[in-house]
Amino acid sequence: MNFDKKKGKKIIKKYNSSAPFYESRYKSIQFNKYLQIFSNFELEGKKIIDAGCGTGLIFDFLNKNYNSIRTTYFSLVGVDMSNKMLEIFKEKLSQFSILNHKVNLIRADLEYLPFRSERFNTLFSFTSYQNLSNIEKGFSESLRVLKNKAETYISVLKKSINQQDFINLIKPRLINMKIIDNQKIEDLIIEGILNK
Ligand SMILES: C[S@@+](CC[C@H](N)C(=O)[O-])C[C@H]1O[C@@H](n2cnc3c(N)ncnc32)[C@H](O)[C@@H]1O
Secondary structure (H helix, E strand, O other): OOHHHHHHHHHHHHHHHHHHHHHOOOOHHHHHHHHHHOOOOOOOEEEEEEEOOOHHHHHHHHHHOOOOOOOOEEEEEEEEEEEHHHHHHHHHHHHOOHHHHHHHEEEOEEEEEEEEOOOOOEEEEEHHHHHHOOOOHHHHHHHHEEEEEEEEEEEEEHHHOOOHHHHHHHHHHEEEEEEEEEOOOOOEEEEEEOOO
């Protein structure tokens, strides 16, 4: 795995140590964020990259909210650099063997994604980008692996970034961009269609 060694090690240490209690502490908080964008989301045909997937809460959310998830044609690749977060996701998947072939997990740095260009048509990234040593690099890597017109859903912790800088970075690359800045939610959420 290729990453900015100093910052990468710090992030891995942080999330490896919070992995055992991450879901009990953050599940409902994260689900509230997903609810902001999922009302119109169509799962059929999606090739999703979940950038900074953690323990797989988005997978849990999809599993809970899409009755026909087992028969829906979609795929999801979860990417994270914390081995402990991924272990929890992997353990979870073992209980849903019927979905195993649709979900894959990769340990990697979001700034150096090990995928060919234009592999995905949907990006989810919740509460992860603020951890990157270089957000611009992480965002451009995500753009590289996405097809043009990909659906893009990104959230970042408001307190950890310069929100205007982040909007300025993303805005030129999205059409139909919607910014969700709900006072009760700690993240700024941005959705739109990728215009490469
Ligand atoms: C706050 S958690 C969010 C997890 C998940 N998206 C959710 O909604 O619950 C942030 C995750 O991003 C991962 N992460 C942070 N920086 C990363 C990087 N540069 N590359 C890959 N994963 C990273 C962390 O390991 C952690 O699992």
